[in-house]
Amino acid sequence: MSAVEKLAGEGARRSPYFTEEHEALRDQVRRFVEAEIKPHALKWEEDGFVPREVLRKMGALGFFGIRYPAEYGGSEMDTLATVVLAEELGRSTFSGVAITALVHTDMASVHIANAGSKAQRDKYLPAIIAGEKIVxxxxxxxxxxxxxxxxxxxxxxxxxxxxxxxxxxxxxxxxxxxxxxxxxxxxxxxxxxxxxxxxxxxxxxxxxxxxxxxxxxxxxxxxxxxxxxxxxxxxxxxxxxxxGRGFYAIMSNFQNERTVIGAMAIGESQAAIDLTLDYVKTRKAFGAPLWEKQAIRQRLAELAGKVEAGRQLVYHAAWLDAQGFDATREVSMVKAYCGELVNEVMYDCLQFHGGMGYMRESAIERMTRDARVQSIGGGATEVMLEEVAKRL
Structure with a gap:
């Protein structure tokens, strides 16, 4: 783990938004990412899907039931717990894996949890939470x-x-x-x-x-x-x-979806900065590491500040939702800001990798492609800015 990763982890632990239970979840997801995702996910990129046995493992660890009732196998946590899951999956550098899990947990099955009859919940939720049925x-x-x-x-x-x-x-x-x-x-x-x-x-x-x-x-x-x-x-x-109530259900869950995408984008952005810092401190040009170039280190410092601002915006929006407040304005800000920010971060981080950043063997090349959709999916930036404007 790099010094930056350690600082990021310590920063999260110092956050007043999270409890020990949240941080235990963060550690658990981070360990899963290191052991079960990073070593294998390049193969999944080639195959075009995440193997079902991996999703079952996530279910067995409780990742798919974070906010669902205990009677179905869930752990009844809050919006902040969802943010922890999304941020840590985003840090994996494999956003295709992250979105596979997060659509299942927070964009699809949530409709059954929220609007389903008891018979529907009884029939489907246990298998959904266990990762046996994907939604x-x-x-x-x-x-x-x-x-x-x-x-x-x-x-x-x-x-x-x-x-x-x-x-x-x-x-x-x-x-x-x-x-x-x-x-x-x-x-x-x-x-x-x-x-x-x-x-x-x-x-x-x-x-x-x-x-x-x-x-x-x-x-x-x-x-x-x-x-x-x-x-x-x-x-x-x-x-x-x-x-006739489907439109309202969809619009209501958009708040959850957009918070999740924002958290995932922050995890991706942090991972990109971590990778780039490690690279520029070892890659030499003109007789010295790239880190010695003032323009590069100042731009990375600026990006780190923007990512931290986005992280705190995500955390605050999630906290508002967990407390029962209407966070539509803040969540729309999250989606607009983080969706654009992750693309800004990837652009510069690829630039600082030079020619290597343009190669398919480079993680930053893959991450840059992955980031592009995050200003589109779940509500395009332009739509999100209109939502904010209505509430100014």
Whole structure:
């Protein structure tokens, strides 16, 4: 562990936001990253997905049930615990692995935990928490991303079933998931905010197919898919929550999703600075280590300050949420700031690696590709800034 990593860890431990339980979780996740992710994840990058046995190990360690009820195997922790998990997975330098886990825990299965009936929770949550069933959330479509009201997939009630028709795009975990939380319009004539519902669709349901696996710029170890629904019949009991309330469920969970992405971005940014510091202190140019160049060390110092500011913003937003406050403004700031910051950090860190930073064998090259989507997914920066502006 580098001196910078030690300082980062000590800084987190000095934070007034975290308890000993949070820090025990941080240590546990960090050990898992070192032992189970870093030695193997380059192979997963080539394969395009994280092996199921790794996800089961994460489930067995309790990472998938951090905020879920104890009766299902969860540990009933808070938003700050989620931030710890996301930040440490981000520090792994393999963001495809991180997002695979975090979509399962905090973007998809959370809909079942929040809106599911007792029967739905009893049926699915134990296996979800154990990593036996992996979940994806299918909201985004070719013409509807941040604009949730614009989705075109429909669900028509017919007796004791709903019939789904439509397509979904850019669905993380979409190829290998077992269960999908699918957003569809149940009443196209209603106001857009009251027309969307969410349904549980299991893999193998007739009429539901994975159209294709998508080939991405980054997050290579995260499987991403286009989905198709053609007269896909699901039982009426697979409706999550109330009909017509899906839009509000999606928008509500966006706060959680955006906090998680921000925390992951901070972990990635810190890891990039750590790698770059180690590199510039050993790489010589013009007869001396690059660290001796004032422009380089001052720029790294500036980036370190921005990352620390982002870290504290993430922690504060998570604390507000854990205390029950409306943190929409702060979470939107988190998503906008951290999504842009991680790209800024990667750009300069790759620059300071010189030609080696442009090589596929370099971690910083992979991390730079991975970071690009974080100003897009979960709410584009421009959309987030509008959310902030509305609340100024």
């Amino acid at each position: 994806a959330v299918a909201v985004t479509e070719p013409d509807a991303g941040s604009d949730v009201k614009g989705i075109r997939t429909t669900a028509r009630r017919e007796g004791d079933q709903y019939i789904l028709n439509g397509a979904k795009m850019f669905i993380t975990n979409g190829v290998h998931a077992d269960l999908y939380c699918v957003a569809a319009k149940t009443d196209p004539a209603a106001k857009p905010s009251q027309s969307v519902s969410i349904f549980l669709v299991e893999k193998g349901t007739p009429g539901f197919t994975v159209s294709r696996a998508l080939d991405k710029h980054g997050w290579r170890s995260s499987d991403t898919a286009e989905l198709s629904f053609v007269d896909c019949r699901v039982p009426a009991e697979n409706l999550l929550g109330q009909e």
